[in-house]
Amino acid sequence: MKKLFLLIACCLSGMLSACEPKDKPIEGDEPTLYNKANTYVVYECNERLFAQTNAFQAIENYVPALRRMQVNVLWLMPIHPRGTVKTVNSPYCVKDYFVVDPAFGTIDDLRSLVKTCHENGMLVILDWVANHTAWDNAWYEQHPEWYTSPVADEVNWKDVVPLNYEQPAVRDAMTEALLYWMREADIDGFRCDYAHGVPADYWAEAIRAIRSVKPNAVMLAETSKVDYYGSGFDWLYSWDYLGAVQKIYSQSLQALYATSEREMSATPEGKQRLRNVTSHDAASENAPSRWFVSAQGELAASCLTFFLEGVPMIYSSQEIGEMGQINFFNHHLLSFPSIKDSASASDNAVFEAYCSLMRAYQLTAEARYGTRTDFSTERVGMFTFSQGEKKALVVVNVSGVNQEVTLPMLWQRYNCIDALTGDSVLTPKVLPLQPYEYKVYMTL
DSSP states (O other), X not given: OHHHHHHHHHHHHHHHHSSSOTTOOOTTSOOOHHHHSOOOOEEEEOGGGTOSSOHHHHHHHTHHHHHHTTOOEEEEOOOSOBOOTTOOOOTTSBSOTXXXXXXXXXXXXXXXXXXXXXXXXXXXXXXXXXXXXXXXXXXXXXOGGGBOOOOGGGGGOTTEEEBOTTSHHHHHHHHHHHHXXXXXXXXXXXXETTGGXXXXXXXXXXXXXXXXXXXXXXXXXXXXXXXXXXXXXXEXXXXXXXXXHTTTTTSOHHHHHHHHHHHHHTSOXXXXXXXXXOOHHHHHHSOHHHHHXXXXXXXXXXXXXXXXXXXXXXXXXXXXXOOSOOOTTSOOOOOOOOOSSTTOOXXXXXXXXXXXXXXXXXXXXXXXXXXXXXXXOSSEEEEEEEETTEEEEEEEEOSSSOEEEEOOGGGTTOEEEETTTTEEEEOOSEEEEOTTXXXXXXXX
8 A cells, every 4th residue: 555655646746846737738749648638737816815915925835735736727816906996896907017916915925936836836827807907007097099998798897998909009018018927927827817808819919929938838718719719828718617517416417518518529629628616706706505515515516527628727715615605806814724745634624625636636647538438327427538558437426415326347346546545446336425425446
């Protein structure tokens, strides 16, 4: 058993040692097996959950916990000061693109956080609001011709004013602001808010400029419009999937699978979808308990989601079992686990469960890139992955009552590894599952 844990530890150490996760497409290169197998894990970090002041320092102290969860992309929600004119206190109302919100710390504090993340094999991406600015942004005062009238969703956003990308000066200024953070804080990419509000051809220009600085910069678009892949974005949102998984405990699994397949079939080779069960928007609109009942219910939904396909994302708060509504416009301080290093355990059972789940996710990377076969029943999600000798089995009880399920023939009484615990096990023929329980097995 000790040898098995050493083997797992070595595998995980190797996965975390490189600053760039291994499925990142490199233009002109034929992907290797591990390039193709997704090993990204994104953590959306709401700074206002960590500290009233010096949030960057608090988040830096949390890096060992993030590493323990196998996180290798830290997404920081907007780091800039918020506007004060017509304000609703939204962090997506940017007053100055070149300044850090003093409540979070200084630019040196940000640099320190990025440096620590890089030393721990993590990329850092900033949440970027290119569609609009605060009314008291200096650009509006100095260049009113850079702005235009609101359309579509913008009509409801009274605290911001939209930029006019027909103006070449707007494009130049926005690109310069993006590149500033790459030069000054070594940022590795951007999550682009309301990306489809900005012309796709601008994003193509900006992403070319970004990749002239960092060829492997990670670019995530908050949109489901697939033509934005053509601008150079790596990942798009999975809004349809999120809506479907929120109904997982009241609708059929087949409806969820159909939504997943529809999104993924529209996703070009080498691109991905961000997959999550909650986010700053979702948790602000409704308490996660409305959809997932309990922290265990959310864990089960996460397991099913992360293994189906796409890039898994964990929103700060879900890993500690926070099931209440969180208005991301305001501070909402939470108690996050305090651990000294990535090997330390915490006393938060939900956090430990996410660590085990994401460890299983990374260990099954090769198998997950192979063929997936569905064996689901009405209330138990069950599917296998197979690529050569690498095989995995995922079983998830999507109900609040005990279930029993007959395992696929090849996995009955099979010597394998419980990927959640690292133990060698002999699987049963009929697997009993407690409410919202899940299992992940892999070949030895």
